[in-house]
Amino acid sequence: MLNITTFIDANARRLDKDVYYCPSRDLRYNSTEILQIVSGIGQSLKNKGIEKGDRVLIYLNNSPEYLFSLLAIWRIGAIAIPTNRILTSSELNYMITDSDAKLLITDDDAEETIKNLNIEAYIIENCESFIGSEVLAAEETEWDDLCQLQYTSGTTGKPKGSMLTHGNWFTAIHNACDVLTYKENDTFLCIYPMAHVGIMWAIAALRAGALTITMDFFEINEYLELCKNEEVSVLSGMPPVIHTLTNLEEEKRENLSTVREIISGGGPLHRKIWKKFMAQYNIPIINAYGLSESIVIGTGTVIRPEDYATADRYESVGHPVCFSELK
Known part of the structure; x- marks a missing residue:
């Protein structure tokens, strides 16, 4: 049997911690x-x-x-x-x-x-x-x-x-956990609409036993406060959000001090913005390319943190993820 919700059963048996937080209602949920x-x-x-x-x-x-x-x-x-x-x-x-x-x-x-x-x-x-x-x-x-x-x-x-x-979702969740190296002590802040396949990043965080935080809608000040107050380690973004972050005052940039990586997708990230963000924050951007038909990186490509050791052009969508073939 492959029912993708069975990870909840496994986590309920072994985890005694909050794994989901809805800040607009101040409600937290554990796996049970x-x-x-x-x-x-x-x-x-x-x-x-x-x-x-x-x-x-x-x-x-x-x-x-x-x-x-x-x-x-x-x-x-x-x-x-x-x-x-x-x-x-x-x-x-x-x-x-x-x-x-x-x-x-x-x-x-x-x-x-x-x-x-x-x-x-x-x-x-x-x-x-x-x-x-x-x-x-x-x-x-x-x-x-x-x-x-x-x-x-x-x-x-x-x-x-x-x-x-179910198989598509299995591969997408597996690849997200692999690419982001999710751990139980991670905190993921998700800004993506739940109607979009981008919610996959949040479901993968639940699968890993990390704390997932979802925003009702994106608002930059709440976004920054949640990063600071919840010590977010994995952050969701997209090109316009990353552009906004590059234009923040220096004191507000400190709100991202616990972030170890940020996701970008949904459109091309201009190399000048990418380079500027890296110069200001030194936080690897996980630049992903995939389709709704493949649940983002169920099949697709991605830039990983380790790729930055040799990064010089800031234009690539990276390497194929697991279960992907390129011709």
Whole structure:
């Protein structure tokens, strides 16, 4: 059996520490609590008739409910369709119809947007209420079993659902843990939307037993305060964020004093900005290249910290990761 949520079971048995922090609610969760919440949501989905292979759409803001719903859908062998909260009713209707989704997970604030959609809605009022739930055994799944339909941006037509499997997620999580050398004493700050495959970096941190912090949305002052107060060691970024960091006053740069590496992706990083950042911070930028269809570095390339010993041009997207071939 390969169900990618079983790492939560393993961590619940061996770790006695917080592994997830939602600063907007000041809520922290350990692996046992996450396993119970994911089990509780998973059982609720089964009670609503969701079975292995059914498609469930998530329409939420970045939140614990989003992350735990994603894991719960995978847990029961269903297929998650993560969507961005900025989508309109017509855009959601297209994805619901195209994917043949059976259920939509959302909240009360979305009432106006979803009122005319032909799909049952499930609102999780309080995910903390699931703490103490009986552990739900992970559904038996295989390497090639679908677990997610990731809709692309639709730059060449209507969005298309990329078919991601448990095996795809296994390789992506493995590669993220390998590239970032995650350890249990790491703290990872994630700014990526949970509707995006970039959430993979956060799920990989959970897999490693590190502390994962997710922001509801990016705001530079909160970002810097979290880096300082939580002693962040692995930081998420993207080219515009890294550009912003190069323009900070010197005293604010000290907030990144515990950071040992920062991720960049989602677009090209200009070499001048890259060189300037390295000169100011001396923090390796993990410059990654991958696609939604491959869950970023499930298949792709990346610059690793050890590459900086011979770095001189600051233009490369690096070497192939595991399970990748280049021709």
